[in-house]
Amino acid sequence: MSDTLTIRRLKENELHILLEMAMQEGWNPGIEDGPAFFAADPNGFLAGEIDGQLINVISAVRYGDTFGFIGFYICKREFRTKGYGHQIWDHALSYLGPRLLGLDAVNEQTASYGEHGFRSTYRNIRQMGVSVCDMPMDARIAPLGQGIFPSVKDYDQRFFPAPRPEFLTMWTAPTLETRRGFVFVDDGSVKGYGVIRQCHEGFKIGPLFADTPEIADTLFRALAGQVKGQFVILDTPEPNSSALLLAEKYELSPEFETYRMYRGPVPDLPLDQIYGITTFELG
DSSP states (O other): OOOEEEEEEEEEEGGGHHHHHHHHHTTOOOOTOOHHHHOOOOOOOOOOOOOOOEEEEEEEEEETTTTEEEEEEEOGGTTTTTHHHHHHHHHHHHHTTTTTEEEEGGGGHHHHHHHHOEEEEEEEEEEEEEEEOOOOOOOEEEEEOOTHHHHHHHHTTSSSOOOOHHHHHHHTTOOOOTEEEEEEEEETTTEEEEEEEEEEEEEEEEEESSSSSHHHHHHHHHHHHHGTTTTEEEEETTTOHHHHHHHHHHOOEEEEEEEEEESOOOOOGGGGGGEEOOTTOOO
């Protein structure tokens, strides 16, 4: 068997390979995440092969000309510690170029990423528990649909380092059976929104963005109320103490953590209004 790694882009109909590898690692992706991920950057998903056998993957998603995010950095166990990971990593960094870069890392890997110029900025805590919520009776809550989407797209730009309209179009698509989204509208303006999606285990809420803790609470109940009695997952930025209190209020417990790392100037995001990040894999 050759030891030469060939790196190529994954096609849209191959993205399930990457998601299956993530599932085997226990990352629990959403059942219909693939279309939104691919829409974010059709050239941003890479695979490494030896003699035609796929051995590792990585995502290097370009968000415009200024921001990029790295995820899905996975190598099959029997090919680890042989240098193949470094090769596909270098290819990903080359593709992303001089942009500000972000990633979410487990604690054991932060030092390794630090050698490439990434610095930890805060911790994300995955909270998990059984939904005890009912749908709130609040006229300011509306389903996320095409009519409100332009306002949601504009609102989202406050919470992410670069516009991501193609991703959001698919991530919030009301035609997908495995996800639901809600918007909080007051005085004609969007004050928060969130999405819940079915994963291989339970349901993840993300993003959950809101102007105030009260709005976040209402949106959380609307989202978790869709799956009462089933497991829900919320990835909370630790600097947002209100997000941690929200998780505690609804009996979610810490299960896992990552460290948000950036290479370049740390973006000035309103962390106190981010109650649930969109996804560890794409930021």
